[in-house]
Amino acid sequence: xxxxxxxNPVVAAEHTSTGLNHRKVLMWTFLGSECMFFASLIxxxxxxxxxxxxxxxxxxxxxxPFTSISTFSLLMSSLMMVLALAAIQRNDVRGLKIWLLACAxxxxxxxxxQFFEFTQFVAEKGLKLSTNLFGASFFVLTGFxxxxxxxxxxxxxxxxxxxxxxxxxxxxxxSVELAGLYWHFVDIVWVAIFTIVYLLKV
Amino acid sequence: MATLVRPAARPLTSLPRSQAMTGLWSxxxxxxHKRIAVLYGATxxxxxxxxxxxxxxxxxxxxxxxxQVVDADTFNQLFTMHGTTMIFLVIMPLSVAFFNYIVPxxxxxxxxxxxxxxxxxxxxFLAGGIFINLxxxxxxxxxxxxxxxxxxxEKPYAMGLNTDFWLLGLQILGIASILGxxxxxxxxxNLRAPGMRMMxxxxxxxxxxxxxxxxxxxxxxxxxxxxxxxxxRQFGTHFYIPSGGGDPQLWVHLFWVFGHPEVYILILPxxxxxxxxxxxxxRKPLFGTxxxxxxxxxxxxxxxGVWAHHMFAQGLGPTADAAFAFSTMAIAVPTGVKIFNWIxxxxxxxxxxxxxxxxSVGFIAMFIIGGLSGVMHASPPADLQQNNTYFIxxxxxxxxxxxxxxxxxxGIYYWYPKTIGRLMNEKLGKWHFWLMMLGxxxxxxxxxxxxxxxxxxxxxxxxxxxxWDSYNMAETIGAFVIAVSILIFMYNAVWSMRHGAVAGNDPxxxxxxxxxxxxPPPHYNFEEIPVVTxxxxxxxxxxxxxxHEAAHGAxxxxxxxxxxxxxxxxxxEHAGHGGGGHHIHMPDPSYFPIILAFGMFVMALGxxxxxxxxxxxxxFVFAAIYGWSFEPVSAPEPPSGSAxxxxxxxxxxxxxAAH
Numbered sequence: 001x002x003x004x005x006x007x008n009p010v011v012a013a014e015h016t017s018t019g020l021n022h023r024k025v026l027m028w029t030f031l032g033s034e035c036m037f038f039a040s041l042i043x044x045x046x047x048x049x050x051x052x053x054x055x056x057x058x059x060x061x062x063x064x065p066f067t068s069i070s071t072f073s074l075l076m077s078s079l080m081m082v083l084a085l086a087a088i089q090r091n092d093v094r095g096l097k098i099w100l101l102a103c104a105x106x107x108x109x110x111x112x113x114q115f116f117e118f119t120q121f122v123a124e125k126g127l128k129l130s131t132n133l134f135g136a137s138f139f140v141l142t143g144f145x146x147x148x149x150x151x152x153x154x155x156x157x158x159x160x161x162x163x164x165x166x167x168x169x170x171x172x173x174x175s176v177e178l179a180g181l182y183w184h185f186v187d188i189v190w191v192a193i194f195t196i197v198y199l200l201k202v
Numbered sequence: 203m204a205t206l207v208r209p210a211a212r213p214l215t216s217l218p219r220s221q222a223m224t225g226l227w228s229x230x231x232x233x234x235h236k237r238i239a240v241l242y243g244a245t246x247x248x249x250x251x252x253x254x255x256x257x258x259x260x261x262x263x264x265x266x267x268x269x270q271v272v273d274a275d276t277f278n279q280l281f282t283m284h285g286t287t288m289i290f291l292v293i294m295p296l297s298v299a300f301f302n303y304i305v306p307x308x309x310x311x312x313x314x315x316x317x318x319x320x321x322x323x324x325x326x327f328l329a330g331g332i333f334i335n336l337x338x339x340x341x342x343x344x345x346x347x348x349x350x351x352x353x354x355x356e357k358p359y360a361m362g363l364n365t366d367f368w369l370l371g372l373q374i375l376g377i378a379s380i381l382g383x384x385x386x387x388x389x390x391x392n393l394r395a396p397g398m399r400m401m402x403x404x405x406x407x408x409x410x411x412x413x414x415x416x417x418x419x420x421x422x423x424x425x426x427x428x429x430x431x432x433x434x435r436q437f438g439t440h441f442y443i444p445s446g447g448g449d450p451q452l453w454v455h456l457f458w459v460f461g462h463p464e465v466y467i468l469i470l471p472x473x474x475x476x477x478x479x480x481x482x483x484x485r486k487p488l489f490g491t492x493x494x495x496x497x498x499x500x501x502x503x504x505x506x507g508v509w510a511h512h513m514f515a516q517g518l519g520p521t522a523d524a525a526f527a528f529s530t531m532a533i534a535v536p537t538g539v540k541i542f543n544w545i546x547x548x549x550x551x552x553x554x555x556x557x558x559x560x561x562s563v564g565f566i567a568m569f570i571i572g573g574l575s576g577v578m579h580a581s582p583p584a585d586l587q588q589n590n591t592y593f594i595x596x597x598x599x600x601x602x603x604x605x606x607x608x609x610x611x612x613g614i615y616y617w618y619p620k621t622i623g624r625l626m627n628e629k630l631g632k633w634h635f636w637l638m639m640l641g642x643x644x645x646x647x648x649x650x651x652x653x654x655x656x657x658x659x660x661x662x663x664x665x666x667x668x669x670w671d672s673y674n675m676a677e678t679i680g681a682f683v684i685a686v687s688i689l690i691f692m693y694n695a696v697w698s699m700r701h702g703a704v705a706g707n708d709p710x711x712x713x714x715x716x717x718x719x720x721x722p723p724p725h726y727n728f729e730e731i732p733v734v735t736x737x738x739x740x741x742x743x744x745x746x747x748x749x750h751e752a753a754h755g756a757x758x759x760x761x762x763x764x765x766x767x768x769x770x771x772x773x774x775e776h777a778g779h780g781g782g783g784h785h786i787h788m789p790d791p792s793y794f795p796i797i798l799a800f801g802m803f804v805m806a807l808g809x810x811x812x813x814x815x816x817x818x819x820x821x822f823v824f825a826a827i828y829g830w831s832f833e834p835v836s837a838p839e840p841p842s843g844s845a846x847x848x849x850x851x852x853x854x855x856x857x858x859a860a861h
Contacts, residue, residue, distance in 0.1 A: 016392040016393065017391065017393065017394040022392050025388045025392055026315070026384055029418065030384055033380055033418040033419065036418075037423075037425065040422060040456065044441070048441070048447075048448070051447040051448070053447045129433070129437050129439055130437060130440075132447070133440060133441070133446065137441070140430065140433060
């Protein structure tokens with residue numbers, strides 16, 4: 001009986017000043033910091049726009065229909081993430097596993113598209129990191145985004161295996177929610193990158 | 203991660219692992235915020251000595267015209283490393299040491315929100331600090347100035363590894379800063395004791411929070427700037443190289459978008475310390491506390507809008523110059539508000555000039571001088587005269603040494619008894635203060651004159667007959683006086699550990715919660731989490747609502763607190779737990795933080811040697827993150843554990859840690 005009464009910092013941490021879980025506040029704060037990271041990278045892309053001294057220029061390499069498809073798969077993966085969270089919140093571990101895998105699959109599809117795009121740019125179009133400022137700022141910006149997606153996919157797969165081993169129940173839905181916050185953030189950043197890098201012509 | 207709901211499972215009799223262990227290993231795996239604070243403080247102080255030695259060598263070189271102590275190349279390395287060290291490896295970590303030690307105590311918490319993340323921040327900081335200094339070993343320390351302007355840092359002009367050590371080291375330090383500030387932001391927002399509303403929080407915690415918000419928003423920008431530089435140097439891009447279409451100005455913008463908030467990151471913690479010390483030794487509440495808090499927030503907000511005042515000499519055009527001149531002058535207003543509030547706190551107070559108080563008053567005086575010269579170069583025409591001269595050197599030493607370092611020393615004298623349990627020797631402390639004041643002003647005040655007279659900074663020597671000889675000699679003498687005062691401080695700190703007067707809980711009759719617990723505080727800080735009813739809650743608990751009036755009659759010694767702590771003991775015994783905090787369940791130590799930090803160090807080494815080594819480092823990082831994710835916050839019960847321990851095993855750990 002004394003055990004329950006003991007002031008346990010871990011349990012006490014449940015009674016947070018804001019009522020929000022620490023990890024959730026941490027994740028939101030981290031994403032705020034990440035905003036500045038991607039804002040700086042996007043600013044760099046915009047500053048370097050039109051400054052390339054030699055080709056290939058954006059119009060020579062960018063394939064909007066192809067990237068639209070991979071963008072669509074990333075956007076759909078966010079839907080899968082929502083479904084995964086909804087599943088675990090009603091303690092549906094099977095649903096969680098299915099939607100997590102679907103989400104990770106769509107994320108991987110996006111990464112595959114990016115890999116294909118990169119190799120095509122380098123091998124066929126002759127656009128490398130050091131070719132010109134467009135190549136440099138394009139590869140750095142989308143590369144950092146791709147790294148974030150990769151981390152997210154690893155995270156999702158880890159969650160899947162944890163769920164498969166019965167380590168995730170409704171009590172741990174926060175763990176899924178945090179991965180979801182990260183995943184949606186990465187997704188939103190891609191919406192900005194796709195618009196600015198691929199769609200904007202000025 | 204510390205927050206996963208896990209029922210308390212440990213039998214009441216067993217001690218937490220970290221308490222049972224002593225010796226070096228226990229420090230390596232510690233997650234206790236107080237121990238991490240000591241690690242931060244000790245590391246920062248060693249770096250302070252290193253940066254100080256670099257400064258002394260420079261002063262020897264400049265003591266006489268045509269000095270021969272070091273050559274130009276070494277001088278470049280010395281001033282670059284002096285600046286980088288003092289900013290990133292001394293003032294910031296020393297401030298973080300105070301965040302670590304004091305913030306949880308002031309807000310009534312048992313630890314920070316994420317103890318392992320806290321340890322990780324320290325170890326990554328140490329890895330970065332060592333990495334950035336590695337260049338000395340091969341004679342290629344960073345040499346392009348602490349703000350590393352592009353072109354000077356680019357390949358045709360910087361072929362050695364100097365700049366690589368700098369840019370990789372700073373990236374590592376940036377990660378440490380971001381992780382640390384995430385942790386403290388969450389701690390302050392979420393871990394306050396019951397009743398401690400934001401406006402009841404001590405001003406030091408407020409300034410900590412503001413500082414950490416600045417770090418969270420500023421460090422990603424420098425990270426991107428450094429990443430682009432790294433790509434320029436390693437992978438042949440041309441972000442900052444005009445011959446490839448790039449723009450060195452972009453570096454300057456990105457650097458100062460980070461760099462100007464950075465100077466407030468350096469000064470706000472010291473302002474927070476002063477805001478604790480002055481009320482204690484004036485025996486009055488801080489005058490206009492909300493104004494001090496809001497001013498801190500205003501400074502933080504404006505600090506992101508003043509960066510281009512570092513670029514007046516680069517030809518931004520009259521519109522940009524005027525706008526940034528305006529915002530720079532505007533930021534002096536909240537700073538001035540704070541100064542008036544501190545003076546208002548002392549006005550008609552019962553002043554007790556302890557060493558801590560002297561340093562705080564010294565802070566105000568020196569910071570006013572530095573602030574005034576700062577407003578002078580907020581004016582672009584004036585700045586064009588002062589730019590790149592010793593006048594600028596004088597200015598930022600008045601705000602960073604006379605300001606931040608004085609404030610931090612004030613904090614050391616103020617909280618040393620809380621940390622060690624013994625008071626520092628006041629006589630030696632006063633020698634330290636007065637010698638430092640003398641040496642500091644002797645070193646830096648003449649720089650105003652020789653700067654306006656045109657002596658350029660960062661130049662390794664100067665010819666005879668410029669009229670600068672005697673000033674420079676005086677500055678060198680002053681620098682050695684500072685060195686003597688630091689030696690006195692070190693002697694005092696070591697001497698007082700054994701021979702200082704025993705402090706007791708509350709030697710200063712102070713105002714905030716950290717003084718309500720024993721010195722040094724037990725591992726778990728608070729036997730019972732306090733319930734806060736007022737600003738300066740401890741003062742109110744001692745003297746009641748009329749605390750202010752009672753203060754005038756109150757003796758300097760702590761009279762009232764013995765009763766309060768007895769109350770606490772009675773209460774806990776009544777709850778059937780007994781003393782000693784055995785029932786308090788603290789997070790267990792972890793060795794993953796140091797493994798992760800080691801992996802980062804190896805990765806950085808790989809970038810400048812062989813990318814395969816990078817991969818080895820990455821494996822360490824990856825393994826550490828995975829181990830960390832699956833490691834329970836507290837170790838599982840040994841088999842002998844009672845039935846009550848079962849819920850622990852049923853509560854799963856999930857791989858959620860991205861950090």
